[in-house]
Amino acid sequence: MxxxxxxxxxxxxxxxxxxxxxxxxxxxxxxxxxxxxxxxxxxxxxxxxxxxxxxxxxxxxxxxxxxxxxxxxxxxxxxxxxxxxxxxxxxxxxxxxxxxxxxxxxxxxxxxxxxxxxxxxxxxxxxxxxxxxxxxxxxxxxxxxxxxxxxxxxxxxxxxxxxxxxxxxxxxxxxxxxxxxxxxxxxxxxxxxxxxxxxxxxxxxxxxxxxxxxxxxxxxxxxxRSRKSARPHQQIPCVAGWPIAGHAFAMSRDLRIFLTRQYQRHGPIFRIKAFNRRFIVLAGPEANVFVTKAEHVHLRSNELWRDFDAATGSGRTVMSMDGPEHMRMRKVQAAGYSSKVIQNRLDDVIDITRRAIDTWPMDQAMSGFPALQRIVAEQIGLLLTSLSPQPYINDLTVFLETLLKIQVVHQWPKLMMHWPRFRQARRRVMELYAALLVAHQPENRRHRHSDFIDDLLELHRTDPQFLPETDLPVAFLGSYFAGLDTSASVCAFMLHVLLKHPELLARMTAEVDALFDRGTPTAQGLSELDVTHRIALETLRMYPIIPGLTRTVSNSFEFGGYLVPAGAQVIIGNTVAHHLPACFPHPERFDIDRYQRGRAEHRKPGAFAPFGVGRHRCLGSGFAEVQIAVTMATIVRETELVLERPHRPIDIKQMPLPHPAASFKIRQVRRRRASGTV
Missing domain, CATH: 1.10.3630.10 (yeast vps74-n-term truncation variant domain like)
Structure with a gap:
């Protein structure tokens, strides 16, 4: 032998x-x-x-x-x-x-x-x-x-x-x-x-x-191995709903809760409708495992984003791409969104957060979510695009939310595209795009490290057919769009949790102080923030910012004993598993011990998917995890906050993505560290 x-x-x-x-x-x-x-x-x-x-x-x-x-x-x-x-x-x-x-x-x-x-x-x-x-x-x-x-x-x-x-x-x-x-x-x-x-x-x-x-x-x-023949899609369980509207109102109130209840009644596959739109839902850990393995063969996202692309003048975006072209675009953008980008500039992230806290009023109520949006946007701007977006943050928010509500979730009529505030926001966003172009001219990039925008411009230079000039604005601004409604939402939900659970705040404060007392935090030191990390994970479980994903079936497949036909619209309930006792015992409890080595409930196959699943899973999730941890650690280190209405449950706006409503207000009662000190 x-x-x-x-x-x-x-x-x-x-x-x-x-x-x-x-x-x-x-x-x-x-x-x-x-x-x-x-x-x-x-x-x-x-x-x-x-x-x-x-x-x-x-x-x-x-x-x-x-x-x-x-x-x-x-x-x-x-x-x-x-x-x-x-x-x-x-x-x-x-x-x-x-x-x-x-x-x-x-x-x-x-x-x-x-x-x-x-x-x-x-x-x-x-x-x-x-x-x-x-x-x-x-x-x-x-x-x-x-x-x-x-x-x-x-x-x-x-x-x-x-x-x-x-x-x-x-x-x-x-x-x-x-x-x-x-x-x-x-x-x-x-x-x-x-x-x-x-x-x-x-x-x-x-x-x-x-x-x-x-x-x-x-x-x-x-x-x-014996396999039962798949039943036709007409036999997939159909959820009873209202005449005409179907399940539109229940879905808009809280998609995650609605899908979780239907999963518990019907299993991992069922049919729903919202007015004239019909969906087959794949939910629970079974769906997450299936989509992770087989999305590239059976599902595509193009239809979901087609109207969004058209409204922005883009032929296509990384969200609407599928197959090899999508993977190529992800590879180009991966370096800019890498966790190493933020790990190498933790001092800048901390400094940005501190400067923002310096502007917060003392002993005066303020809206928590917008305050965190401004911090996150500034961090993304300086780290990924080398340009502060502060003058444009409100315009970016109006532009993105309006487009999503009209072209993606279909909550608003297309007539709103003529809304004067939206048209003003569009002009301002294009001003930001023009400023980014100027800032990234070769003569302005000497002696600077390449960033996210540089990578896109290099792709445009070497292959203008793949990334034409018409597609550059949305590609440039994609990082802002991602952070404004994702990282900022998670930070806001996490802050609410900390202020509602003083025992967790005390534990997190102790480990954060120990880290900062050693000097400016490093990536290694940040990775040792065990309590902080577990609070963030449990926040992502209980307050997911991506409760569902919409796809079109490109090739038919079997799931849950049924045949899902090509051309069908599907919703993937990726966060349904977050609230199933089989995955997370007592899911209604905020329990950070779930993530300790002995339990590791989030490691069960398909159990934990806060950033989506499959090929279109959030590309910046690694960046976001570090960003959330260092931002919240800095806030805890720098200031003492309280809820303006401590006994009131948090109100959540579901559209276009779940985020705390304007009623989430915080009050700064004292600075724990003087401005400019470690």
């Missing part, structure tokens, strides 16, 4: 990692669409067994799989399978262990992705899209743990297939595994497959491990 174990093998990538890289679609940022989920899991399971064989932990033939060495490898995606084999009381064949390991396919995949990201081979947005790192995509080589590098598996395997060179035994293994699972059906065109079919068969026969595992893979037929 060919092996490549020992120190040399430890310096290389696992076959499991390389097969994952081979089936990665670098344009879509996910496993290739043409490779079904069950096939992907089988591929990964076969690779795990190959890795164990390469490490001399198992031996295989067609009849049985034999344990050779039970000692763990210290590998978090190989050792669980090794332990299963070692603890088994009966001997099983390879097909059995492939089926058993395939049940952990998603877990293994995510662990492998995390490891590849840590080695600088992949870049990932948490559990979202995955791409080659910039370096790897350029040189097509992988950095290795011993300082050497490896040639990209795609390049190696294509060379094996399209030449007559004797392949490396490791590459023969990968070819054998890929061929047995139909991977080349995804990688090669029909003409190319015909050209190399004999070569694939020849190489696949070179290695005993590959032949044995491949034979076992061919025996394993996951389709044999």
């Amino acid at each position: 060919d092996t490549a174990c020992g120190k040399e093998y430890e310096c290389m990538l696992r076959i499991t990692e390389e097969i994952l890289l081979l089936i990665l679609d670098t344009e879509q940022g996910n496993i290739r669409v043409s490779l079904p989920a069950h096939t992907r899991d089988i591929v990964i399971a076969g690779a795990v067994l190959m890795d164990l064989a390469m490490e001399d932990r198992i031996d295989t033939d067609l009849q049985q799989l034999i344990l050779v060495n039970p000692i763990p490898l210290g590998d978090d995606f190989l050792d669980p399978t090794l332990a299963d084999i070692a603890n088994a009381t009966d001997t099983h064949d390879t097909a059995y262990w492939i089926a058993r390991t395939a049940e952990r396919g998603e877990q293994i995949r995510q662990r492998a992705i995390n490891r590849l990201a840590a080695r600088g081979i992949l870049e990932t947005e948490g559990h979202g899209p995955v791409f080659f790192s910039r370096l790897v995509s350029r040189i097509r080589r992988y950095p290795s743990v011993d300082g050497t590098d490896m040639e990209d598996v795609h390049v190696r395997i294509m060379r094996v297939l399209f030449s007559q060179d004797i392949p490396d035994p490791r590459d023969a293994l990968i070819v054998s595994l890929a061929a047995s699972c139909g991977v080349f059906d995804s990688l090669l065109s029909g003409e190319e497959r015909a050209q190399v079919r004999d070569r694939i068969d020849q190489v696949a026969r070179l290695d005993l491990i590959g032949r044995t595992v491949a034979a076992a893979l061919r025996q394993h037929t996951p389709s044999a």
